[in-house]
Amino acid sequence: MKYLYSWLQDYYPELPNLDQLESVLVQLGHDVESITPVARDGLVVAEIKDIQPHPNGEKLSCVTVDTGLSQLKIVCGAKNLITKQKVVLATPGTTLPSGNKIQITTIRGEQSAGMLCSGEDLGINSSNPGLFILPEDAPIGESAKPFLPLDAVITLDITSDRGDVLSHFGLARDLYALKAKSVLQFNFKVPALPQSNSQLQLDTIHPDCRGISFVLTTYDAAIQTPMLWQCRLSLVGQKCINLPTDLTNYIMLSFGQPLHAYDASRLTSYYFGVRRAHDGERFTTFQSKQLRLTPQNLVITAADKPIALAGVMGSQDTGTTASSTQVVFEAASFVPKSISLSARGLNLLTDAALRFERHIDEDSRHNIFDHAMALWCDVTGGSIVATTASKPVPILKSEFVGNVVELVDYIGSPLPYTKIQALLESIGCLITHTDDTNWTIISPSWRHDLVNMEDYAEEIIRLVDINKLAKKPLSPSVPQWKRSPYWKNEFLKDTLVALGLTEIQTYPFISLEEIQLLGIDQQKSLELCEAPIGNKNFLRTNLTPSLLKAVADNPETPHISLFEIAKVYSTEGEIEQIGIVLASNSQTQIDIKWQNMFERLRLPVSSWMSRIKNIEPDVFKYYKIRKPIVTILEMPIEQFNQIKTFDILPVAIADLDSMEIKPISHFQTSRRDVSVIVSKDVDAYKLATDILRWGKTINIIETSIFDVYRDPAMGSEKQSISIRITFQAHDHTLTQTELNDYQSKLNQYLQEKYHGIIR
Amino acid sequence: MNGVLHPISQIYRVAVATLGDMGFDIISAPDVDTAWNNFESLRLTADHPARLGQKEFSLTNGKLLRTHISNTQMYALNHKQPPLRVMYMGKSYRNEATDASHEIVFNQLECLAIEENLSIANLLSLLDTFTKRLLGQDVVYRFRPHLFPFTEPSIEVDIWHDNTWTEVLGSGMVHPEVLKNIGIDPNRFRGLAFAMGIERLAYIKWNTDIRDFHANKLAFLNQFKDKK
Numbered sequence: 001m002k003y004l005y006s007w008l009q010d011y012y013p014e015l016p017n018l019d020q021l022e023s024v025l026v027q028l029g030h031d032v033e034s035i036t037p038v039a040r041d042g043l044v045v046a047e048i049k050d051i052q053p054h055p056n057g058e059k060l061s062c063v064t065v066d067t068g069l070s071q072l073k074i075v076c077g078a079k080n081l082i083t084k085q086k087v088v089l090a091t092p093g094t095t096l097p098s099g100n101k102i103q104i105t106t107i108r109g110e111q112s113a114g115m116l117c118s119g120e121d122l123g124i125n126s127s128n129p130g131l132f133i134l135p136e137d138a139p140i141g142e143s144a145k146p147f148l149p150l151d152a153v154i155t156l157d158i159t160s161d162r163g164d165v166l167s168h169f170g171l172a173r174d175l176y177a178l179k180a181k182s183v184l185q186f187n188f189k190v191p192a193l194p195q196s197n198s199q200l201q202l203d204t205i206h207p208d209c210r211g212i213s214f215v216l217t218t219y220d221a222a223i224q225t226p227m228l229w230q231c232r233l234s235l236v237g238q239k240c241i242n243l244p245t246d247l248t249n250y251i252m253l254s255f256g257q258p259l260h261a262y263d264a265s266r267l268t269s270y271y272f273g274v275r276r277a278h279d280g281e282r283f284t285t286f287q288s289k290q291l292r293l294t295p296q297n298l299v300i301t302a303a304d305k306p307i308a309l310a311g312v313m314g315s316q317d318t319g320t321t322a323s324s325t326q327v328v329f330e331a332a333s334f335v336p337k338s339i340s341l342s343a344r345g346l347n348l349l350t351d352a353a354l355r356f357e358r359h360i361d362e363d364s365r366h367n368i369f370d371h372a373m374a375l376w377c378d379v380t381g382g383s384i385v386a387t388t389a390s391k392p393v394p395i396l397k398s399e400f401v402g403n404v405v406e407l408v409d410y411i412g413s414p415l416p417y418t419k420i421q422a423l424l425e426s427i428g429c430l431i432t433h434t435d436d437t438n439w440t441i442i443s444p445s446w447r448h449d450l451v452n453m454e455d456y457a458e459e460i461i462r463l464v465d466i467n468k469l470a471k472k473p474l475s476p477s478v479p480q481w482k483r484s485p486y487w488k489n490e491f492l493k494d495t496l497v498a499l500g501l502t503e504i505q506t507y508p509f510i511s512l513e514e515i516q517l518l519g520i521d522q523q524k525s526l527e528l529c530e531a532p533i534g535n536k537n538f539l540r541t542n543l544t545p546s547l548l549k550a551v552a553d554n555p556e557t558p559h560i561s562l563f564e565i566a567k568v569y570s571t572e573g574e575i576e577q578i579g580i581v582l583a584s585n586s587q588t589q590i591d592i593k594w595q596n597m598f599e600r601l602r603l604p605v606s607s608w609m610s611r612i613k614n615i616e617p618d619v620f621k622y623y624k625i626r627k628p629i630v631t632i633l634e635m636p637i638e639q640f641n642q643i644k645t646f647d648i649l650p651v652a653i654a655d656l657d658s659m660e661i662k663p664i665s666h667f668q669t670s671r672r673d674v675s676v677i678v679s680k681d682v683d684a685y686k687l688a689t690d691i692l693r694w695g696k697t698i699n700i701i702e703t704s705i706f707d708v709y710r711d712p713a714m715g716s717e718k719q720s721i722s723i724r725i726t727f728q729a730h731d732h733t734l735t736q737t738e739l740n741d742y743q744s745k746l747n748q749y750l751q752e753k754y755h756g757i758i759r
Numbered sequence: 760m761n762g763v764l765h766p767i768s769q770i771y772r773v774a775v776a777t778l779g780d781m782g783f784d785i786i787s788a789p790d791v792d793t794a795w796n797n798f799e800s801l802r803l804t805a806d807h808p809a810r811l812g813q814k815e816f817s818l819t820n821g822k823l824l825r826t827h828i829s830n831t832q833m834y835a836l837n838h839k840q841p842p843l844r845v846m847y848m849g850k851s852y853r854n855e856a857t858d859a860s861h862e863i864v865f866n867q868l869e870c871l872a873i874e875e876n877l878s879i880a881n882l883l884s885l886l887d888t889f890t891k892r893l894l895g896q897d898v899v900y901r902f903r904p905h906l907f908p909f910t911e912p913s914i915e916v917d918i919w920h921d922n923t924w925t926e927v928l929g930s931g932m933v934h935p936e937v938l939k940n941i942g943i944d945p946n947r948f949r950g951l952a953f954a955m956g957i958e959r960l961a962y963i964k965w966n967t968d969i970r971d972f973h974a975n976k977l978a979f980l981n982q983f984k985d986k987k
Contacts, residue, residue: 026924029904159906160808340806410932410949412880454932458904458912461879466902466914471884474872477782477844481775484785490772493764497985503765504975507864508850526791527819532854532863539791550975557977561762567790567850571820574789652764652985653772657895661766661965661982701978 001158001166002236004038006125006151007254011172011186018152027465028174030165031157038123038151038235042094042102043144045134046072046116048085056108063116065089068141075112078131086134088117088144097123097231098240123231124149153235161449163358167256170446177426178463183444186255188367189374197386200328203273208298209310210362211392212332214272215373216264218382219244219320219327226379244320244327247376249351256446257331257360257368258352260300260308262318264326269303272388274310274332283309285348286319297342298334311339311356312348326385329376331369333362333392362395363445400441402453410457413470423463424456485576488641489565492578494652499597501561501580506546508569509536514545517622524570539569543579543634548615551583551630552623559584560627561593565637579634583627590629611635669701669728670739674746676756680719684708687754688723694749695725698742699734702726720759766983767866767972770893770957771848774868777892781885783846783870786838788831790850791822796830800940802908809908814854816863824852828867828954829909832933835871836942846870848957859968862958869954871933873941877949879912879932886916886930886953893960894918894927905929909937910952918963925963928955 009015016024022032046065054060054075063076067089074089090102091114102115119126126132134147158165165171169186176184200214225246233240238249244261252258277283277293283306284290293299298310308314311334320327334356343353377383404417421431421439428444443450450456461469481487493503509532515522520541531537540546543564551560563580580597584590594612598605615630678687688703695703707722714720727734727742734742750756775785788796797803803810816824831847838845848868857863872881883902890900899919903926907913910931917924933950943950962969971979 026901026903029906031903031905161906337806344806409876410878412878452911452935454911454935457879457932461912462904466883466904469883470880471887472878472880473884473888474781474844474881475874479780479782480784481779486775486785490768493768497762497764500762502762502977502980503768504980505765505767505866505973506975507973528824529817529819530854532816532852553975554977560977562975569791574791653776656770656773656893656964661967666968 001156003154003156003168003171004232004235005154007168007232008172010125011169012176012184015175018150024175025156029159029462033155033157036153038097038153039145039148040094042091044089044091045138045140045142045144046087046089047140048081048083048087051081051083054108054110060108062110066140072113073111074114074116075107075110076116078116078118080130086136086138087131088122088134090115090117096121097235098227099234120227122148123151123235125228160358163355164361164446166355166358167254169255180422180426183426183428188371190370191374191377191384194384194386199386200270200388202388202390203271204275205390206274206276206298208335208338209274210333210335211365211390212274212330213369213389214387215329215384216386217327217376217384219324220380220382221322221324223380242320242322247372251368251372252351255368256355257365258355259372260314260330261320262307262314262328263320263324264328265324266318267302267307267328268305271303273301273304275299275301284316286314286316288316291346296345298338309342310334312343312353313350331365333360333365359448361446395445398443398451400452402439403437404439405437407453407457410453411460412472420460423460427459489637493565496563499600501563504550504562504564506550506564508540509533510538510540510545511536512538517619518544526569526571541570542568543577544632547579547581547632548623548625551581552625555626559589576637577634578637578640579632581630581632583630585628587629590631665728665730667729668733669726670734672725672739672743673722674725675720675722675759676750677714677718677720677759678754678756680717682754684721687721691723698745699727699729700725701728761984763980763984765980766961767957769983770961771868773893777889778846778870783844784838786831786834786845786847787849788834788847790825791818792825792830793822796833797823797825800833801829801937802934807908816852816854826853827851828869832871832941841943841948842874844872857970860962862969864973866957867954868957869952871950871952873943873948873950875948877951882930882932882951886928890916907931909934920963927960928953
């Protein structure tokens with residue numbers, strides 16, 4: 001949710017400064033996603049030079065201002081303009097907090113080259129309705145930013161147990177609790193009520209609605225939403241629609257109580273009810289979405305016809321418009337699960353539904369609704385015509401009976417009981433003692449997450465700053481871990497690595513095609529409902545498919561030796577398996593490698609050679625493996641460890657910090673071959689290494705010598721070295737132009753450093 | 760010429776050695792498990808918002824691929840009766856789109872201690888020791904209160920990396936309901952636990968694409984060779 005700093009200040013004027021606020025919020029467990037200053041460019045200090053009445057607009061003036069660079073004419077509707085005043089000019093191209101973009105425009109026939117701003121235009125909550133006045137010494141033509149109050153939009157990721165902070169007042173209250181003084185209060189206004197009223201009536205209210213109130217008011221659609229509200233709503237990401245809707249959103253974002261506004265003239269009756277929807281009942285949302293409801297949905301009705309999806313959103317045909325003359329406002333409280341199921345079932349988790357899902361403060365609903373209606377009457381000059389309310393269901397208070405000694409012990413820090421009491425009281429808890437240490441704690445109406453001792457412990461650590469709490473080491477214990485299979489497996493891994501093999505980690509998913517190709521028993525294979533990748537919706541029963549894929553994924557490496565120790569899955573259970581794959585274009589090389597491995601592991605070579613699988617040509621084709629010989633050895637690791645036991649020897653623990661890792665490029669490589677004639681004393685491999693080191697600047701990632709020869713035609717002091725150069729850029733595929741450029745740079749390097757002659 | 764130990768194994772070893780030396784035994788649980796062991800027993804009920812963010816891969820036999828390693832908590836008593844200290848590691852699976860920082864298969868390490876007088880102070884000390892062993896004594900970190908359904912209170916550990924705070928560990932005191940589901944009397948014993956995503960730590964630490972760790976490209980893996 002987005003919060004405006006100055007809006008929080010409405011409720012908590014001495015809020016911590018913006019630069020301290022982030023750490024305070026994090027301490028309270030509210031993750032800060034971003035803090036974005038409201039101040040914007042394009043606002044300039046200007047001095048009023050001349051004021052003339054507008055020829056065609058009674059309430060308007062044509063003001064000439066000096067911006068240092070020039071004198072501009074601005075049309076302005078403010079009263080009490082005085083020459084020599086320093087004011088804020090919004091220049092063309094500037095977007096104001098309300099979302100309004102300033103342009104050069106013509107107002108009643110007179111050109112206006114910008115806008116002179118009031119406090120409200122700038123999103124500032126000021127009681128002065130006129131222009132925002134800057135200090136006398138504000139430099140003309142400079143940015144007005146330094147003279148405007150610091151304000152920012154704070155985006156927080158609120159955890160799902162804290163519905164109480166999903167409003168500005170709620171968050172201010174949580175921040176205020178850190179003072180450990182008292183609970184933040186607010187003076188809610190009360191509107192004038194009509195003498196008599198019986199126009200609004202209530203039908204049956206479903207028990208899932210714990211209370212509902214309706215108010216009928218007058219409405220003058222010509223009255224605009226106050227500029228301050230427009231700025232604030234816009235800054236926190238809420239669209240402004242019309243005054244009644246904007247009021248409901250402003251109140252919800254201020255105090256957390258969702259409200260709804262209906263166009264009274266579009267209601268067929270004032271006989272309101274709340275019931276479950278009928279199966280298949282049709283409903284068109286105010287966003288024109290056509291829905292078919294089920295009994296899982298709760299609806300608010302007028303003469304039994306749905307006018308709103310309770311707690312979620314209103315219907316299209318009862319929404320307020322620019323031609324409404326009377327409005328019915330509604331405030332309710334519902335069983336959280338009911339709204340949650342209803343909204344999520346239709347994939348319509350609106351701001352209102354989210355708050356109901358996370359519990360609203362039922363105790364404050366009436367105060368907030370009263371305040372909303374008083375604001376409405378103030379802003380519109382209108383009045384309340386009629387009201388009705390259901391009998392509210394009694395609110396259950398959560399009571400915890402416990403021992404504070406246990407609580408302090410759970411935290412493990414030496415916190416005095418008086419401090420614990422003060423902290424809990426600052427978040428609104430009511431504490432009564434039966435004796436010194438046995439307490440009854442009643443949580444406040446806005447918190448629904450405080451149920452047991454652990455919940456209260458969490459409150460304490462939020463309020464005292466968890467980073468300052470005591471730390472106590474665990475009691476010493478005899479390590480047993482080196483006796484576990486993990487240790488044996490890790491030692492085996494080290495042994496294989498020393499023999500030149502590389503460990504891989506693969507996905508365990510295979511396709512039906514692979515099962516058939518490799519002759520795997522499909523009946524024993526576990527099947528997924530949805531393929532995680534491509535058409536691979538089975539779990540492997542052995543490592544072979546995964547090993548083959550890894551070989552295929554490394555076509556550039558001529559000799560591959562890989563291994564994996566990982567699980568394989570079947571209807572009979574899961575087992576840890578070891579799989580080793582050797583692939584090459586040389587049968588001799590492979591045989592030697594296997595023999596070497598078995599000898600080093602002190603295993604009987606001939607019996608182990610017979611356990612090796614040679615992969616068939618049709619399997620090669622399927623996996624697109626280009627190396628002609630692929631051999632695999634695999635078996636359950638248990639079996640391997642039984643056959644070959646190792647003494648408990650040390651296992652290497654890496655120094656993670658000493659590794660310098662670069663992310664690999666995923667772009668295409670390019671190859672160029674270079675043949676160069678150099679002195680016979682040049683070491684070919686040193687040459688290749690030199691080129692590789694120097695060549696980083698021209699994206700050389702690999703060099704390999706593929707030919708060295710001498711020819712009498714070259715002279716007895718010379719040799720020809722042929723090198724394959726591989727180029728790859730990190731962020732794009734290299735173009736021919738770039739490669740040609742690199743090649744000429746390389747040729748130059750060889751000429752200069754090695755006196756080489758390029759062939 | 761030596762081959763290479765996979766970077767995931769390398770990270771595991773430092774983590775396992777740290778916890779192993781503190782008396783944590785190694786246990787394991789199946790990757791394919793019941794919804795109860797993976798979700799409900801850990802208070803991730805069907806309508807809990809946290810569960811909605813953890814989409815799983817289900818199997819035709821009615822089970823699922825675990826979305827986190829915490830299902831292993833339900834198997835703790837197969838190892839021994841409390842007091843106990845166990846750690847467990849392995850693969851978890853999430854049904855979500857992959858990108859440079861999200862994978863469908865990833866490794867996690869979690870540890871669980873169940874003893875009579877555990878406190879939040881014990882958890883903070885354990886997190887401090889572990890974070891410093893894994894990331895260096897000079898690591899700048901902070902504790903941050905958070906929310907997990909299976910722990911109360913819940914705490915995340917952020918490290919200061921690349922000019923921003925990045926979450927690396929999730930932890931908390933095991934919720935009494937979860938202790939009950941494991942088969943432990945919450946009036947007698949308390950539990951603490953913390954978990955770490957191995958690929959996550961690796962891609963943050965080395966500023967790579969998380970998918971590189973399962974792509975098995977030798978060009979990438981060869982960078983992790985033991986330089987000695």
